[in-house]
Amino acid sequence: MAGAMKKVDKIRQIVRLKQVMMRWKQISLRRHDSSDPRPPSGCLYVYVGHERQRFAIPARFLNLPVFAGLLDETEEEFGLRGSGGLILPCDVCFFTHIVKRLHKNENKYGKLTLEQFVITFSDAAANFDSCKDQNVVVFTPLLQKAEV
Structure with missing residues (x-):
């Protein structure tokens, strides 16, 4: 009889431990989701x-x-240093239009090189609706204030 009670107590302890672990996992997943959201699948x-504007x-x-x-x-x-996310040193407005064009017709615009995008759309840059000023700068030096 005493052996059966020990077995029952052990099963209760295992069940309780499993419940605690499941609760801890749920709490930790909630914290991770709220503080550092993941990009959509793919x-x-x-x-x-x-300004380091984030794009998915x-x-x-x-x-x-x-x-x-x-x-x-x-x-x-x-350089080849990797600290944090992937940072692209170009104008947000220009990047937005690259992504819009690729989403619109990836087969057509996906073959263009960066230089071809700049040449093709530099004349049209003044007509971009979302660009606030007429002088669109394609590349912005991000390390102007960096200490050596």
Whole structure:
């Protein structure tokens, strides 16, 4: 009889431990979700411009020539150091229009290099509705105030 009671107590302890672990997991997942939201499935966050505006872009965009050019610019600006998210040193307005064009017709615009985007859309930059000023700067040096 005493052996059966020990077995029941052990089962209760295991069940209680499992309940505590499940509750801890739920609490920790809630904390993670609220403090550091994850990008949508198949996407990643990039931070653009001096203001480091966050964009969720499809991960497949990184294989396109325009993003290869942006990544080259990033490497020139920051080197190969990786601290935090992917930062792209271009104007937010220009980046927004790249992403809009790619979402609209990836087959057509996905073949353009960064230089081709700049040439193709620099004349139209003055007509971009979301650009507040007429002088759109494509690349902004983000390390102006960096200490060496």
